[in-house]
Amino acid sequence: MYILENIKLKNTLLGLSLATVALVTSGCNNSDVKMSDATNAQTEKRAVDGAVKYEIKDGKYEAYHVNTQKAENFGYGRTPTEREIKAWDIDVTPFGKDAPMYDMKHGEVVLDEDGQPKKAEGSVELGNELYDAQCAMCHGDFGAGGKGYPTLSGGTLASLKNQLFNPADANPGMEPPKRTIGSYWPYASTLFWYIQDAMPFPHPKSLSNSETYALTAYLLYENGIQIDGEELDEEYVLDREKFLKIKMPNEDGFYPVVDTPEDPKQGVRNMTEFLSNPENYGKGTRCMKDCIKEDVSKLVMRITDGGLSDFNPPASTERSMPVVEATGPVHPGQAAYEASCSACHANEAIGAPVVGDKEAWASVMAKGIDGVYHNGINGINAMPPKGGNMDLSDDEVKVIIDYMIEASK
Amino acid sequence: MNKIKDIFKKSLTTKDTSTLEESSRRDFFKNTAALSVSAIAASSVLGPVKALADDEAIIGEAEWGVKLGDMVTKNLYGIPSPYEHNNIRRTTDLLSSGDMYASISMCPIHESEGIITPNGLFFCRDHGGTAHVDPNQFRLMIHGKVKKEIVLTLDELKRYPSETRTYFIECPANGSPEWRAPQFNNLQFMKGMMSCASWTGVMLKTILDDIGLEDDAVWMMAEGSDNAGNPRTIPVEKALDDIMVVWGQNGEALRPEQGYPVRLVVPGWEGNLNTKWLKRLEFSDKPWHSKEETSKYTMLQKSGKAIQYFWPNEVNSVITKPCPEKPWTDLKKGDLVEIEGIAWSGHGTIKHVDISFDGGDNWVEANLKGLVLPKAWTRFSYMYRWDGKPILLSSRATDDINNTQPTIDQETSVVGVESVYHRNGLVTWEVNAKGEVNNVHIRKHKA
Numbered sequence: 001m002y003i004l005e006n007i008k009l010k011n012t013l014l015g016l017s018l019a020t021v022a023l024v025t026s027g028c029n030n031s032d033v034k035m036s037d038a039t040n041a042q043t044e045k046r047a048v049d050g051a052v053k054y055e056i057k058d059g060k061y062e063a064y065h066v067n068t069q070k071a072e073n074f075g076y077g078r079t080p081t082e083r084e085i086k087a088w089d090i091d092v093t094p095f096g097k098d099a100p101m102y103d104m105k106h107g108e109v110v111l112d113e114d115g116q117p118k119k120a121e122g123s124v125e126l127g128n129e130l131y132d133a134q135c136a137m138c139h140g141d142f143g144a145g146g147k148g149y150p151t152l153s154g155g156t157l158a159s160l161k162n163q164l165f166n167p168a169d170a171n172p173g174m175e176p177p178k179r180t181i182g183s184y185w186p187y188a189s190t191l192f193w194y195i196q197d198a199m200p201f202p203h204p205k206s207l208s209n210s211e212t213y214a215l216t217a218y219l220l221y222e223n224g225i226q227i228d229g230e231e232l233d234e235e236y237v238l239d240r241e242k243f244l245k246i247k248m249p250n251e252d253g254f255y256p257v258v259d260t261p262e263d264p265k266q267g268v269r270n271m272t273e274f275l276s277n278p279e280n281y282g283k284g285t286r287c288m289k290d291c292i293k294e295d296v297s298k299l300v301m302r303i304t305d306g307g308l309s310d311f312n313p314p315a316s317t318e319r320s321m322p323v324v325e326a327t328g329p330v331h332p333g334q335a336a337y338e339a340s341c342s343a344c345h346a347n348e349a350i351g352a353p354v355v356g357d358k359e360a361w362a363s364v365m366a367k368g369i370d371g372v373y374h375n376g377i378n379g380i381n382a383m384p385p386k387g388g389n390m391d392l393s394d395d396e397v398k399v400i401i402d403y404m405i406e407a408s409k
Numbered sequence: 410m411n412k413i414k415d416i417f418k419k420s421l422t423t424k425d426t427s428t429l430e431e432s433s434r435r436d437f438f439k440n441t442a443a444l445s446v447s448a449i450a451a452s453s454v455l456g457p458v459k460a461l462a463d464d465e466a467i468i469g470e471a472e473w474g475v476k477l478g479d480m481v482t483k484n485l486y487g488i489p490s491p492y493e494h495n496n497i498r499r500t501t502d503l504l505s506s507g508d509m510y511a512s513i514s515m516c517p518i519h520e521s522e523g524i525i526t527p528n529g530l531f532f533c534r535d536h537g538g539t540a541h542v543d544p545n546q547f548r549l550m551i552h553g554k555v556k557k558e559i560v561l562t563l564d565e566l567k568r569y570p571s572e573t574r575t576y577f578i579e580c581p582a583n584g585s586p587e588w589r590a591p592q593f594n595n596l597q598f599m600k601g602m603m604s605c606a607s608w609t610g611v612m613l614k615t616i617l618d619d620i621g622l623e624d625d626a627v628w629m630m631a632e633g634s635d636n637a638g639n640p641r642t643i644p645v646e647k648a649l650d651d652i653m654v655v656w657g658q659n660g661e662a663l664r665p666e667q668g669y670p671v672r673l674v675v676p677g678w679e680g681n682l683n684t685k686w687l688k689r690l691e692f693s694d695k696p697w698h699s700k701e702e703t704s705k706y707t708m709l710q711k712s713g714k715a716i717q718y719f720w721p722n723e724v725n726s727v728i729t730k731p732c733p734e735k736p737w738t739d740l741k742k743g744d745l746v747e748i749e750g751i752a753w754s755g756h757g758t759i760k761h762v763d764i765s766f767d768g769g770d771n772w773v774e775a776n777l778k779g780l781v782l783p784k785a786w787t788r789f790s791y792m793y794r795w796d797g798k799p800i801l802l803s804s805r806a807t808d809d810i811n812n813t814q815p816t817i818d819q820e821t822s823v824v825g826v827e828s829v830y831h832r833n834g835l836v837t838w839e840v841n842a843k844g845e846v847n848n849v850h851i852r853k854h855k856a
Contacts, residue, residue, distance in 0.1 A: 168821055275721060317734050
C-alpha cells in the first residue's frame, strides 16, 4: 500500500544513520527521530518567547535582504501636548495609575456648577439604573447573561477547577467552570478601564468617569465583592480612594508571575522560561514508527449528528455563475438602524423581534403602527427608550421603525 | 451530447443562470470526467479508435472565444471571476458574541494557494465592527517611558525606511470549538482563523532606536482607535526584535478589516496582539492587564489556575488537500495524488512535517515546498498513490526550536479542555473508500 512512502521512510532512516544522531527512547521506541536541531537550538540565541532569535547577518535577515546602511536621527513627528496625552491615555491599571480622581473629558477636568473640579464618584444605585437602561439588553438582568453576550456575575472560584466533558477523564465532568467578573477577573482596574473605553457596546466612550465608577460599583455588588471589608449596598459610593482598595478574589489565579516591581524585567524572564518549555503546554514527540501502543480504531472519535454547519453563507466549492439578486433603493432608515439598533434587533438571542422575521414583526404590527412607534420611542420590556439612543429624534426613530417593518415583510 | 451542449451553452450565458439546476451541472462535470477517463484507457489499450466521445469543450466554440471581452476600463480595481464566488470568508453564529460586529470571519483556507492570502479573503476578527479611519486624521502617539515622546501623521510614519516581510496572523482561538470532540466537518471553520500576507511597514525598533527608550521601559501597550481599542501588553524585547508598524498588505494599503491605515504586526504571536487601527504605543515598567489579557486570552487549567500572557502561536499544521471540502471522490484506485498542506509556527521556522496514513501510528517525512520563512505559512507536499482503501491521514510539524506538534492526548493531558486558546493538537482526516474526507480526533475516550 505505502509504496512511495516506504521509499521515503528508507531515505529518512538512511539519512539518520549517516548523521551522528542520538536515538532517543522517550517511552515510544528507538526509531524516534531526534534531530540534531535540538542541540543547535540550545546554542542559538533565544527570543523573548523562547524561539530562535534571528539576527541580520551579511546583509540578510533569514531569506530577506536588508538595507544595513547606518540611519539615525530621523527626528520625524512632533512632541504631543500634555492635554493630548491626557485625552488618549485613559487606561487604568492595577497599580493605581490613571484611576480618575475627577471627571475628565477630552483631556481636561470637568467642572461642576461652582466651577470646581467635579469629583469622579458613582453609587451602586446609579450603576443599577445605568445597567438596566444600557447593559441589561445584552448581559441580562443582574449580569446573568444568557443572550449570547458574556455573563458578568454568578461564577465561583471553586468552579474554576471544573473541566466540562474532558473525554480523557474516566468520568467526564458535567459542570463547566464559571468565569465571571467576580470569580475570574484578577483586577477591578480592568473592569473600570474596559467599561470606560469600550462599553456600552453600541455607544462606547459615552459614559462619564462618575458613571463608570457607578457601573463598576454595581457589577462588584452583583458579584458579592467586598471593598476594604465592607459589603456593598445600594447607597455605596465608589471613588478613586475606595477603588484602589479593591482586591479581587482571583488575583492570584494566574501564572507565570509578570508583576515583579522589585525587578521589572524578572516578569519577562518568567515568561521566557515558561514559553521555552513545551512541557508546560503540550509537548509532541517526533516518533516515526509504532507510536500508538493500542488499537488505533478505538481512538477514533467521529463527529456526531453531522456536526456544526450553521455557516453564513452555506459552505460550497461549486464554480458556477452566481445568482444575482435584484437590489432595490436603500431605505432612509437602514443606515441608522444598522448603527443604532441592529446590535439587538439582528440577534435572535436578545429576545427583541429580529428584523427579517416575518412572523415576529406581524405580531408586533398587530398592535398597530402607532403602538409600535410609541414602544420604540418610550421603550418596551428590556429595550430602553429609543433603544438607548437618546440623540435620535422621535421622527428619526419612526423612520428606523419603518425600515425594520419594511425589511421584515 | 446535445443535452450536454445545451447545458454548457446555458452555463455560459451570464443572464438567466439562476434557472440552471445544480444537478444538471454536476451531471455535466461527471460526464466530462468520465470521458477523460475512458480516453486514457482507450488510448493505451485500443489506440485511437472512434469509440471516444468528443468533448464539446474542445470541439465547440466557447462563447468567450468568438466575441470581444470586457474593455480594460471595466474594472479599474480588479475583481475575481464570478465563477469563484464561493471562495469567500464565512461566519457562524457559534463564534459570534450574538452579533456580527464582535465576530470573526473565517478564511477559506481550503481554497488557499501558496503562502499568501489575498486581501479580500484575509480572516477578520473585530470587537466592535470594522472601523473606517480617515487617513488624514490618523495620528500615532508614542509616549510613556521613552526619551522623546512623539506624535506621527501617516505621511511622517511612512517616511521611515520600510521593510516587507511575510508573516501569518492567527487568532489563538483557531480550532477552539474542538477541545472536547470534532465539531466541524469543514476545514474553513476548523482552522480558518488565520491567514498569511506580505506586510510592508517600518520595524518598530527603527522608531524606538530613534526616539530612545528609558532603561526601565520593559512593557509596551498598543491600542487601536476603533470603538473597542483592544489594548494589549507586549514585552519591549519583542518590540525591539521583529514587530512591524505596518501600512501595506500584499502590495497595497491595508484593508479596513485589517486596520487601515496602520496596524501592528507582532510576528507569530496571538492575532489579538496585532493591534488594528493603531493609535497609541505607551511604554512602562509594568504590564497593563487589559480585559483581553485577563478575562480573555488566558488559559484555565485543571488546577483552577490560568496561564496568562501566552504570546506565541505554537507549531501547527493541517492537510488542505484533501480536506472535507476537497475530497478524493473523483479518484480511482491506484491514482497518484499530491497531499498538500500548511504548516506554521509562531515560535519560528518550520523544519519538518511528517505525514501518517494510519492515525499517527507510523509516520513518513513530507517535503517542504516553496519559500520557508520564519513565522510564515509553509507548504508541504507528499506524492501518494491511493489504493482506494480507507486511511486516517494526519500531519505533524516540527519547528526550529524542535517543538513538535502534540497529539490531542499529549496536549490535553497537560492543559485540560478549558483553555479555549492555543490548541495545536494533531488534525486527522478519515478518508473513506468513496474518497470522502471527514474530520476525526484520535484520542482516548469512552466508546
